[in-house]
Amino acid sequence: MKRSEKAIGSVANYVDERTGAAKWLKKNLTKVFPDHWSFMLGEICLYSFIILLLSGTFLTFWFDPSQRDVVYNGAYSPLSGVSMSSAYASTLHISFDVRGGLLMRQIHHWAALIFMAAIVAHLFRVFFTGAFRKPREFNWIIGIGLLTFGIVEGFLGYSLPDDLLSGTGIRIAEAIIQALPVVGSYLAFFAFGGPFPGTAFIPRIFIVHVLILPGLFLALITIHLMLVWYQKHTQFPGPGRTEKNVVGYPLMPVYMAKAGGFFFIVFSVTAFLGAVASINPIWLYGPYTPGQISAGSQPDWYMGWLDGLVRMAPPLETHAFGHTISWNILLPGLILPGILFTGMALYPFIESWVTGDKREHHLLDRPRNAPNRTALGAMSIAFMIISLVNGGNDIIATHFHLTINGIMWFTRIGLFIVPPIVFIITKRICLSLQRADRDLVLHGKETGRLVMLPSGEMVEVHEQLTDAQKWTLTQHQQPDALPAPLPESATRGLKGKLRKRMNQAHAIQIPAPTLSELKELDHH
């Protein structure tokens, strides 16, 4: 043994004797994780969060969260001599006078957009593969919490520089608070410390943005990952993979290397975007003044659907007992998002109630094998995209020479018509894919090779799948309709009838090849 090795060994031994770390490490470093590209979407979220923490800390060194009036005298001449808030002036200072400041600001903002996009993509993966099923319902709810807080955190960050665009966003947020019946005006006064815009709001949201929500994120992400660790990662079905094992590679060295490398790739993509593409050019927007607004004022994309819903809401108002209820804001700004997010958080429980499936699941569904769920997901995405389109209706109108009223009516009607159509089409596609799987298992792949038999008949040679492939395509359990596993009493009443209808819809499947069909095939 070399001297240096000896020294390291004795240090390690010293630490181990006092902490017992070796045993713990030995156990946990060999933990096995399954491998699939879609399992790395969550990693993108984690890594962009780390980038956000690092770049955000850099920005706090110069950002002054204050609405105190100052006269700008910095490097950006088109604004020199203009009166503005200190928050805006310090953001200009970061952009033009701090070395690397603009790059850091852009990295921070691009990382935020990537963070949110990756959360949504990760959510899609978890939803469409059924990874939220028992025992992972709590982790699903934590994920929905992270998504919700991410939207709030992003919006607050977008609001901090106090530029013309973000001030407009805060104004809309104030309107949504005010739309709450009875308490709205009081809450808005409370949040803004008086009438809009006041001088209290930016210092307040700064603390929420840099301390409270990041702390909450750290806590929730830790629980999220600990649950993944403890419950083990789900895996796609395949030969040798069961509900009781995990087939994959050990954390050390495979995933350490992979995850570490992937972190740097996420960082480099974010830094690349920050270096080549302008984002939130606040110097062009100008400082916020309540009397000013720009055409085409938009929120960041993860709020865009909300903005689109508010834009398409018809002008409904009720006056009762000296109060005005603005349905045009309340409905799209609070009630509808509330229903959507509650429904999303409760979905694992709703699905298990509909299917009557209370078993644990560690093997993932292929999306086609759960046609109803897949169709529901596609329908929700269609809903969001239509709202999002209306959120950018003015930009679409000018760039594609369309009428903004036409786009609004298209989305108003489309919001109700397109999602059901998408549901039906997706479900049919799923069933067709099931049929294709069945065909593939029973008849094999079409090789395109034609053979002429002695009798003169021409046939195409079909190549049989391997046993492993056949297993992958046929291993899943297809759901039975209620009330087979459940007593008749569970399907009585209005609630019961609803459940029965939904359950039957859920159970529509193309029968997978049975064992006897496969055996018969082997005799040929």
Next chain:
Amino acid sequence: MNKFTQFRRRKIAGPILVVAALFTIGTAFGIASALPGAQPAPSSSTSPLVSQGKAIFLRGCSSCHGLNAEGGAIAPSLIGVGAAAVDFQVGTGRMPMADMSQQAMRKKPVYNADETAALAAYVASLAPGPASVTSENLNWQRDGNIAQGGQLFRTNCAMCHNFAGQGGALTNGKYAPSLMGVEPKYVYEALITGPQSMPKFSDTTITPQEKLSLIAWLQSANHEQNLGGASLGRVGPVTEGLLVWTLGLGLLIGVAVWLAMKAR
């Protein structure tokens, strides 16, 4: 007590006096405003430029605007719009319109500078209105203040033309056009004549010096470098979101797929 004193002391005397005074002032104002104005229309209906302009007008414009520019069902009256409006509308190619769509768009001018000047002279001869300006007369480099122009722009113009003058959508397919590359004199003329959906900004609302500041800011915005990299159209977060979902997440998912393939 004589009769005048008797009348003076009656209760009705006050109201009668007020009505009489109002009547006198009203009549005087009516007569005064009916008199020819302080700036009469240039009485040059005989000048060759005006008659040349009238000939062009009758040939190219009168089918919509009427034989005497009095307007019609599909086009407004041009009496009193002034030479500035003609110079703006014809000089930028908006008039004559290519089709009866939502709004006249900027295109290659149909009439050359001389013909436009003749048309402008003819329309100006009908009734007084704002005179056309030339880019040389607009000393925006000297008299315009960029920072002041930016504030004026954000207060008065950005709500339709976007924060960077990139244009924006109005109702029913109408739009506020992009202001990038618009010549200073057309900006000035648009401000004083209020073409199409645009309001008029008189010299009392925005003083001539402030108009020069606006032009100075627009010129600066037009020539401003893209300080943070590709501008993405300067239209705000929509294109940023688009880029994140296509290039950003696209690259990352591509790498993830590649890494997962590597492991096999």
